[in-house]
Amino acid sequence: MSLKHGLLGLLNYGPMTGYELDKAFRVSLSFFWQAKTSQIYRELDAMELCGWLTSERIIQSEKPNKRVYTITNSGKEALADWLSLPGSDIDHAMRVKSAFLMRVFFAGETSTEQALKMLRSYRENCLERIKGMNDAYEAISEYGMVISNNKKSKYWEIVALYGDVFFDAGLAWADKAIALLEEEK
Known part of the structure; x- marks a missing residue:
């Protein structure tokens, strides 16, 4: 697994801000896959460049502005391709x-x-x-x-x-x- 696939999986449930993704990652995936907040944001930027997600900057007056990420069809295809790979990572999980x-x-x-x-x-x-x-x-x-x-x-x-x-x-x-x-x- 890679961090990008974990993030794509979370975004497949719905649009989220980087903060929401970081929080969702920590409470759901972090006991078997660790990532620093900076790594998450770096991956989000890279995935946007790949066309796997889009982001929209939301201007807020009472709070800091936020950026909401949404998975694209290309991102959904990348997630589906990764999920359909043969179980080659099973052997690695046993080590x-x-x-x-x-x-x-x-x-x-x-x-x-x-x-x-x-x-x-x-x-x-x-x-x-x-x-x-x-x-x-x-x-x-x-x-x-x-x-x-x-x-x-x-x-x-x-x-x-x-x-x-x-x-x-x-x-x-x-x-x-x-x-x-x-x-x-």
Whole structure:
């Protein structure tokens, strides 16, 4: 997946400002695809140059002016083409590339206390992410009402379920790893 396809997917639900896209991205996609606000705006500009979207500047007197983005037919075709690609990214989804796990693998070179500190920090991060998944479910509910399409919001829910299971698995792993190291003490 690329950022541009995620943005096209969000715009396919309806016109949005850059701010609204950034917010929608953060509450719905950010647990599996991270993007900085500056990256989002850079992609929007590039996609407009490609003809995948248009933008309209709205002049406001009480608030700052805003720019509303709308997906074009060309953008809808690009999204449909991307969605219809064979599942070559499935194999990539099964691979883990983690500097953190590399550090854990070599943590035998450090003290048990240092390794425990690292694992406890990871555990706390999992707990925060689990709590943060509530934002994803709220977004599913909120945007599901906006687009009035239960089928589409059902797929959002399926992806959020992956996030739930992923972070729960991380928490369970951390608990077991911590218990193993605490047995050494």
